[in-house]
Amino acid sequence: MTDTLGLKAKLGLNVFKPNEHRHITIKPGREKDPRLKRAVLVCPAGLYTVTQADEVELTIDGCLECGTCRIACGTDVLDWDYPPGGTGIQYRFG
């Protein structure tokens, strides 16, 4: 079988079940911390962005729960946990 799907198409096959618990949050006052910019570079789902005010923002929908941002940025700037059971990512492509 040839692999004809690109990364975005593969990610689009996953299902994300939202919940009220935001399992990753940027700690208050840390939005401009330089360590957060690492997440912009390494998040495989592209969920971190830098605003015009040079603050890092996180959109949690579509999180792959890979933990890369936690390792790259550290827990000084991020609160990181898994979402409650039955919510979050459901992989559809292996």
Ligand code: SF4
């Ligand atoms: S856990 Fe992975 S997919 Fe989710 S925000 Fe962090 S780096 Fe991105």
